[in-house]
Amino acid sequence: MSPIPNEQQxxxxxxxxxxxxxxxxxxxxxxRLAVAIAxxxxxxxxLVRAGALLHDIGRSRTHGIRHGVVGEDIARSLSLPExxxxxxxxxxxxxxxxxxxxxxxxxxxxxxxxxxxxxxVCHADNLVDDDRYITxxxxxxxxxxxxxxxxxxxxxxxxxxxxxxxxxxxxxxxxELTSNAEHGPCSRYLDMRIDxxxx
Ligand SMILES: [Fe+2]
Numbered sequence: 001m002s003p004i005p006n007e008q009q010x011x012x013x014x015x016x017x018x019x020x021x022x023x024x025x026x027x028x029x030x031x032r033l034a035v036a037i038a039x040x041x042x043x044x045x046x047l048v049r050a051g052a053l054l055h056d057i058g059r060s061r062t063h064g065i066r067h068g069v070v071g072e073d074i075a076r077s078l079s080l081p082e083x084x085x086x087x088x089x090x091x092x093x094x095x096x097x098x099x100x101x102x103x104x105x106x107x108x109x110x111x112x113x114x115x116x117x118x119x120x121v122c123h124a125d126n127l128v129d130d131d132r133y134i135t136x137x138x139x140x141x142x143x144x145x146x147x148x149x150x151x152x153x154x155x156x157x158x159x160x161x162x163x164x165x166x167x168x169x170x171x172x173x174x175x176e177l178t179s180n181a182e183h184g185p186c187s188r189y190l191d192m193r194i195d196x197x198x199x
Pocket of ligand 1: 055056067091092125
């Protein structure tokens, strides 16, 4: 099994899979938050960083609900470490229960984030709308609008659980992120203006 790729290696992997700039910017936006949460929680920072950067690698093939499993398969084909592969599979929604997965026609696998790193990436993704940070209440509103009431409740439960685990309210961590705090390889994507209608 290969080691956990660093930020530049993750961006190179995404590019090589044909990931659009819009998804790259989203991934970098989620990563800034996920890393800040991981720092507060004492989680594995390298794993969270790589997981957040690569969580949507499946969107290089499909933007549908299957992008998690498709991403898992891509990650496996690249021999990425198993903990990273599982972050990618389990990041969709607030996790997907077995019955929901069956109804969605997803292969029979475990889609519920269980490790702290899996939860952090899943939840950071829920607190980002494309390339904007949103509150947990706004995220909950999005779940409700899509008719995903149960998943919305699970997202709020995950918010509470991570806030308790880390001793910080996740919404506070979002508020503390500043727009000029990024200098790494992701900065060019974070600064990029994306025309939403061209992709
Ligand atoms: Fe995703």
